Amino acid sequence: MQRSDVTRNDGAWVGLSLDVQDRHQPELCIFTAGPRLLVSQSSKPVLLAAVEEPLQGVDFWRTDEYRSFVPPLRADVGRALSRSPQRWAHRFAHYLIDSPGSPLHEGRWLLSCESPLLRWRHAATSHAEYWSSMLVEGHPNGYIDWFFHSTSFEVLPLRPMPGPGDSRVKAYRKQVREGTLPPVLLWWVSGLDCHLILDGHARLAAAIAESIEPPLLQLHRTMPRDDLATRIDDAVGFYEYELERFAELRAVHGPTVPDGSATAGPQLVRLLHDANTAEQPTWAWPLPGGEGQWHRIAREATLGKDWLRT
Structure with missing residues (x-):
């Protein structure tokens, strides 16, 4: 993988460009079967999704199979890299390319500290209120509302968000107050029209509990x-x-x-x-077996529960 820093004309750092080769299908992969999607990690279903006609939203069922490919981030590492999204990007790039369970495949990617999520908060809205409103609720099932949240690109956790009393959240709240909180790693997925949290569920919960803007690194495909x-x-x-x-x-x-x-x-x-730097549509692979296989996976993952909206 080739890495190169991306800057603006004034020299301000924007992100890290990743040029990936010889990685045809990642372990964290999106499959499609008509209007239905499957997010799979190491052949285990992580997220089942069905696009609602006429394109007003997505029903989803989240399993408990997702595992972050980023190892636990020690507090001393947070202090060493604090307030340096560029250094954090290089560290996360290492995990993305070398760790199993990553979504990287061949092509060009951008790992950027600039996310549209950081631009939309109204000045009269607290960070806690804003970021809570951007989280897609529901476990194991829920709904991504494209009609209500048109173009606002919500954040979908890949596992339940921990509460403010969680031990990890408490530890990260201390880092929030110290200004050493590691960034939350997001993956922009065009087929869901939202961001998936790849790593940092507890860190985002800590930022919300302390009502501060969480540091972010957003991953998305860019132009080949x-x-x-x-x-x-x-x-x-x-x-x-x-x-x-x-x-x-x-x-x-x-x-x-x-x-x-x-x-x-x-x-x-x-x-x-x-x-x-512009976002490109997320790659997805045809699901072997098509919609029939998707329904079989859904029945097994949901224990036969009828979770789709009617």
Whole structure:
């Protein structure tokens, strides 16, 4: 795997680009069968989901099979890496590529400290209230409401969230107050239109209990390298076209017409940044056996319970 830091034009760190090769199907994998999805880890069902027609939401059943591939994060490590999302990203990248149970497969990914979740809280809403509202409720079954939470991309825990009295939450609350809380690792899954918590359920619970903004690292697919090269060529071509257009206008109307760089330059920077960082749809594999197999897995995982909304 090749890693490279992604920065903005002003040098601000955005995230870590991961170029993964020779990893065709990950151990944490999404399968599809028509409008039904299965999230599986090491061949065990983690999450069963059924998209409701007409695309208003998703019914889900969460099993207790998910296991984080990130080992327990010691307090001294939290202090050593505190307030450095860049160093945390490199550490989590190591776990993502080397540990079993990771969702990484071949292609380009971004592990970023910039998540849309961090931009939507209204100033009058406390962090505790906001982050509690972004959590999808329900265990073992629940509903991701696309209609009510349109484009707000909720957070779906892969196991029940611990309460404020949990021993791990209590320990992390101390780190919250010290400013050394490790980030919560999220995975953006387009087929669910929400973020899955890969690691940090107790850390997020601690941040909510202390009503602070949790540090986040968001993982999502980005544009494949071949497509990225094409997008870069298109952006540069557009920039050159704009400069030529302004040059022609200057030739006709004189030097009072600007040369175009003041508008085309910043637009080129935005196009290049978006091409390098924008979210791409999450890969999913056809479920062998199709919907029939999905229903068999669902009956076994739910002990035959009728959990789908009607």
